[in-house]
Amino acid sequence: MFANNLKYLREKQNMDQMELAIKLGRKSSSSISEWEKGKYTPKIGVLNDIAEIFGVSITDLMNKDLSANVDNRNKVISMYDSLHEERQMKVYSYTKQQYNDQNKIIQMPEPTPEAEYEEFELFGAVSAGTGKYLTDNKPEKVMYKGIVPEHDFAVIVSGNSMLPLFEDKQILFVKKTDEIRSGQIVVVDYDHQAYVKKFVRDEKSCRLVSLNKEYKDMPIDEEHDIHIYGTVVL
Known part of the structure; x- marks a missing residue:
């Protein structure tokens, strides 16, 4: 997952391998190439630097398909734009409800009989x-x-x-x-x-x-x- 995410994030920012290597304090792009080919994974300190450069968490960088999230987002936006205004308002209302429900769970969890x-x-x-x-x-x-x-x-x-x-x-x-x-x-x-x-x-x-x-x-x-x-x- 890391190899695919690294290549995706780098290309998303129109950054070539040498540019990323320089940001990481390296003199050549050979390590970047090997990381993106999945030959090996850098040590934690370098992973932390990469996560900071691209503004993501290390957990997401290592375990989540970051490109899939963007693809899904683009599909949703495309479908939303093709809807009539009345249906767009319904989508907005539903999305807002989901957002509020999510924040209630994360920020102000309600205690349950089993556990909090x-x-x-x-x-x-x-x-x-x-x-x-x-x-x-x-x-x-x-x-x-x-x-x-x-x-x-x-x-x-x-x-x-x-x-x-x-x-x-x-x-x-x-x-x-x-x-x-x-x-x-x-x-x-x-x-x-x-x-x-x-x-x-x-x-x-x-x-x-x-x-x-x-x-x-x-x-x-x-x-x-x-x-x-x-x-x-x-």
């Missing part, structure tokens, strides 16, 4: 599949329906390698720690990409394990850089 909405800061995505990223600045404030447990930071799952325990787009709350035990679910930086995995240590090896058996284990050894962010609050 709480606001917390979301620090990006962790992969339950291929690697993602984790930002250490500019978290997004989001609303969560349910009980927010005691935690140090929160992330959103991307992928299905941790099914059936965690689903794609599920919010995870994490407690920071440098000490982990075998069997715990952890959020880690593995070769500069962020993951949520099960940590396993036994007589065979130390490794990060996916609950979905379609995914291979990730060995923890001297050939890989690893940093523990914390354990998931279950």
Whole structure:
């Protein structure tokens, strides 16, 4: 998703690869080309710079098809322009109602018998599949329906390698720690990409394990850089 979004945003602003490279403090456009081809993803600091240049959030840059939103918007505008004035007013009234309803949910959530909405800061995505990223600045404030447990930071799952325990787009709350035990679910930086995995240590090896058996284990050894962010609050 990142590769397509980067190319879309760059072309939308009539910016060539070299111009973007200069804005990012690079002497050549080779990295931009490789990013747009999907060969690899830049580190979090560069992702943050790219998000700022194009005025988008890192979460949207990495996980949302930004071009699809514009295509849908253009289609709606085109259809609206072709309507008679009376029908345009009906569309406007309906759109305004939807906008107000949305803002009521986000800004002034009504308590329910089951749970209330709480606001917390979301620090990006962790992969339950291929690697993602984790930002250490500019978290997004989001609303969560349910009980927010005691935690140090929160992330959103991307992928299905941790099914059936965690689903794609599920919010995870994490407690920071440098000490982990075998069997715990952890959020880690593995070769500069962020993951949520099960940590396993036994007589065979130390490794990060996916609950979905379609995914291979990730060995923890001297050939890989690893940093523990914390354990998931279950």
